[in-house]
Amino acid sequence: MNNESKLDTVKGSAITKQKSMKVSASVSFMNKKKWKEAGLFTLFVGPVLLAFTLIVLIPFVTGIYYAFTDWNGITGTVKWVGLDNFTYLFSEDKQFQQSFMLTTKYTVVSIILTNVIGFGLALLVAQRLKTRNLLRTVFFMPNLIGGLILGFIWQFIFVKGFASIGELTGIPLFELAWLGDAETAFWGIVIVSLWQGAGYIMIIYIAALQNVPQELIEAARIDGANRFQILRHITMPLVAPAVTICLFLTTASSFKVFDANLSLTNGGPFKSTEMLALNIYTEAFVNNRYGIGEAKALIFFIVVAAITVIQVTISKKKEVES
Amino acid sequence: MGNRYTWKTSIVEILAILVGLVFLVPFYYVFSNSLKSFAEILTNTSALPKVLIFDNYVNAFEKLDFLLVFKNSLIITIASNIVLVIFCSMAAYMLVRTKKKISNIIFMTFVAAMIIPFQSIMIPLIKTAGNLGILNSIWGLVFMYLGFGSGMTIFLYHGFIKGIPLELEEAAIIDGCSRFGVFWRIVFPLLKSITVTIVILNSLWIWNDFLLPSLVLQDPELRTIPLATFFFFGQYTKQWDLALAALVIGIIPLLIFFFTMQKHIIQGITSGSIK
Numbered sequence: 001m002n003n004e005s006k007l008d009t010v011k012g013s014a015i016t017k018q019k020s021m022k023v024s025a026s027v028s029f030m031n032k033k034k035w036k037e038a039g040l041f042t043l044f045v046g047p048v049l050l051a052f053t054l055i056v057l058i059p060f061v062t063g064i065y066y067a068f069t070d071w072n073g074i075t076g077t078v079k080w081v082g083l084d085n086f087t088y089l090f091s092e093d094k095q096f097q098q099s100f101m102l103t104t105k106y107t108v109v110s111i112i113l114t115n116v117i118g119f120g121l122a123l124l125v126a127q128r129l130k131t132r133n134l135l136r137t138v139f140f141m142p143n144l145i146g147g148l149i150l151g152f153i154w155q156f157i158f159v160k161g162f163a164s165i166g167e168l169t170g171i172p173l174f175e176l177a178w179l180g181d182a183e184t185a186f187w188g189i190v191i192v193s194l195w196q197g198a199g200y201i202m203i204i205y206i207a208a209l210q211n212v213p214q215e216l217i218e219a220a221r222i223d224g225a226n227r228f229q230i231l232r233h234i235t236m237p238l239v240a241p242a243v244t245i246c247l248f249l250t251t252a253s254s255f256k257v258f259d260a261n262l263s264l265t266n267g268g269p270f271k272s273t274e275m276l277a278l279n280i281y282t283e284a285f286v287n288n289r290y291g292i293g294e295a296k297a298l299i300f301f302i303v304v305a306a307i308t309v310i311q312v313t314i315s316k317k318k319e320v321e322s
Numbered sequence: 323m324g325n326r327y328t329w330k331t332s333i334v335e336i337l338a339i340l341v342g343l344v345f346l347v348p349f350y351y352v353f354s355n356s357l358k359s360f361a362e363i364l365t366n367t368s369a370l371p372k373v374l375i376f377d378n379y380v381n382a383f384e385k386l387d388f389l390l391v392f393k394n395s396l397i398i399t400i401a402s403n404i405v406l407v408i409f410c411s412m413a414a415y416m417l418v419r420t421k422k423k424i425s426n427i428i429f430m431t432f433v434a435a436m437i438i439p440f441q442s443i444m445i446p447l448i449k450t451a452g453n454l455g456i457l458n459s460i461w462g463l464v465f466m467y468l469g470f471g472s473g474m475t476i477f478l479y480h481g482f483i484k485g486i487p488l489e490l491e492e493a494a495i496i497d498g499c500s501r502f503g504v505f506w507r508i509v510f511p512l513l514k515s516i517t518v519t520i521v522i523l524n525s526l527w528i529w530n531d532f533l534l535p536s537l538v539l540q541d542p543e544l545r546t547i548p549l550a551t552f553f554f555f556g557q558y559t560k561q562w563d564l565a566l567a568a569l570v571i572g573i574i575p576l577l578i579f580f581f582t583m584q585k586h587i588i589q590g591i592t593s594g595s596i597k
Contacts, residue, residue: 037420040501044416045428048409048472054454055469056435059446066446073449124338128331131339137584138342141349144576144587146530148548152555152569153352156562161351164367195348200591207592256439259532263552280441281533290445301442308437 067294073284078291085295095271096296099279106186106275107254110193114250115243117194118201123231125202126209136206140199147196151263154192155179158264182272185265189273192260197253201246208242209235244315251307276300356566363562378567382554386568390543391550392575398460398535398546399528402467403521406475409468410520411513414479415505419491429480436473440533448537456538463538470534471524478594482516483509522583522590529576547572 067085071078089096121139125132142150158178166174178184212235220230258277261267267274267282274282280300284293355363356378358371366372382388417425447466448457456462486509494504532548539545545553551572558564580587 041416041420043502044412044505048413048468048476049428051409051465051469052432052435052472054450055447055466056438056443056473057431059443059450060435060438062446062450063442073445121341124334124341127334127338128327129335129338130327131335131342135338135342136588138345140588141577141580142345144526144580145573146532146548148530148532149551149569149572152551152565153348156355156566156569157348157351160355160363160367160562161348168368195345199345203588203591256441258441262532263555277439277441281444284445285537293445297439297442297445300439301437304439305437 063294064298066291067298069291069294071291071294072288073290081291085292086299088292089295089299093292095274096279096283098272099274099276102186102273103255103257103276106190106257107251109190110197110254110257111247111250113190113194114197114201114254115246117198118246119205121198121202122205122209126206136202139202142195143197143200145196147192147257147259148263150192150196151260154188154195154260155264158188179265180269182269185269185273189257189260189264189275192264193254193257196260197250201250204242204246204249205239208239212238241315244311248308248311248315251311252304255304255307352566352569355562356570358563360561360563363566375563378563379571382564382567382571385558385564386550386554386571388550388571391545391547394460394544395529395546395575398463398467399525401461401464402471402528403524405464405468406471406524407517407520410472410475411479411510411517412505413472414476415483415509417476418480418483419488429476432473432476436477440470444533444537451538458538458540458544460539460544463535466534466538467524467528471527475520475524478516478520479513482513486512516593518586519590519594522587523594525579526587547575 066078068080068082069078070081070084125136125139129135145153162174162176162178165171166176176184178188216234216238217230220234225233256277257275258281261273261275261278265273267278276296277300280293280296283289283296287293351367354370355367357374357376358366359373359375362372417429451457451462451466454462456465490508491504494508495501499507530548531546532552535546535549536552539549542553551568554568555565558568
């Protein structure tokens with residue numbers, strides 16, 4: 001069969017005819033093998049690449065284009081408006097600017113608190129406690145539940161639960177109308193994200209703490225170091241790679257917060273807690289201003305990408321050093 | 323410190339248990355109030371229920387159409403996992419074993435695209451999906467999850483497959499096994515542990531996802547648990563007796579999943595994040 005096809009190519013091609021039989025035979029054999037390999041490659045990689053291209057790549061690229069248009073999703077005509085959308089966002093759209101600042105503030109607060117509390121919880125359950133396994137489960141459990149349902153749970157806690165605790169204890173903190181005021185509603189979202197995220201971060205820190213060699217700690221103890229010194233000079237440097245991972249995870253997830261924002265406050269009161277993701281969503285699907293929504297989404301992407309690239313670069317550098 | 327359980331440790335233990343209780347307080351409020359009458363929720367929020375009322379659950383279960391939305395969530399999660407595991411493991415295998423520039427480019431594109439936030443894709447995606455005719459369909463949504471989940475799934479498989487020695491495959495090829503056969507009979511069974519990690523991470527994401535299904539599935543018949551909860555909460559605002567029972571019903575499948583798979587979940591999250 002192979003011989004026949006070799007002959008076929010020799011007969012069929014005017015160019016190969018001029019060359020010697022031997023060379024043309026090996027070329028066609030190579031081609032056949034190449035085609036077979038390319039076919040297999042397509043068979044294995046093709047399906048997911050197709051889904052990825054249609055679902056992620058094409059919408060992403062067309063989205064960048066739409067950011068420079070007046071697309072509203074209803075009329076068929078899409079007009080190129082240059083940088084108008086961006087000028088509008090930075091000069092007139094106060095809500096967007098406020099959302100941007102709020103999201104930045106939220107991200108900073110939530111990165112610090114989630115990591116501090118997550119690390120604290122990890123240190124707690126790393127002790128030889130009788131209840132350590134149970135506690136680990138308790139701390140991690142909220143993380144399973146999606147942000148949407150968590151937000152609803154806490155809506156009840158803030159509205160009814162806190163009021164009741166305030167009545168019983170008289171502590172003024174619980175007597176506030178938490179979701180009715182911009183400042184406390186902001187902290188409400190932070191609390192929900194801590195309740196959800198701390199357990200997750202704890203799991204990663206526990207894994208890192210388990211890798212710290214006990215001999216080192218024992219040796220330091222014999223040399224007279226106290227608990228705090230051991231934590232500061234032995235444990236902390238050894239779990240540094242985990243810190244990078246956790247910072248990365250919390251930054252990305254905080255900046256993109258949406259579900260808990262929607263279900264807990266829905267941006268209220270008076271749009272004062274509308275984070276960036278919710279602001280983009282509202283612009284696009286409530287106001288139907290797709291072009292401006294896309295411009296916001298593009299800025300959003302650039303910020304997220306910048307954060308990620310910076311973090312990956314730093315962590316790579318650290319890996320090399322250590 | 324050694325192995326001794328000192329008084330210092332017992333103080334830490336008490337402290338830790340207190341923190342644990344603080345974490346459980348929201349669950350306590352939701353569970354205990356879901357069993358009270360509406361009037362009792364308003365007057366007696368913090369105490370345990372005086373009389374247990376299960377009507378809330380019966381009502382919420384019916385109004386949520388829970389069996390239907392549970393079935394939808396289950397189909398979407400299982401089907402998405404199947405396509406993600408099959409197609410991404412195949413693709414990752416081929417990308418590792420084909421030492422060409424194109425493999426590298428494709429792999430790097432998948433990895434780089436993991437940065438793109440969903441908000442930067444959703445607006446044109448819904449338009450594209452409309453053109454492809456896959457809006458308002460569970461299978462359309464599954465196809466989208468294949469696209470969105472491919473980056474991380476391929477990334478995790480890729481890293482794992484790189485560590486598998488070639489010798490096994492070479493022997494099988496000499497024995498006359500096809501490339502397809504080599505992958506499914508020899509390589510895929512070796513991927514079991516990373517597949518468990520991938521399935522857990524993807525399941526938690528897809529099961530809890532709200533935004534994408536809310537944009538794709540408009541038909542009430544197709545709603546998933548988060549979607550049904552969202553609309554239920556909107557419709558019965560401040561009717562806490564029904565709303566809380568609905569929240570508990572929504573959480574139960576997750577808790578069952580967690581307590582049966584706890585070890586794998588914790589392991590999966592640890593290995594998934596570190597890679």
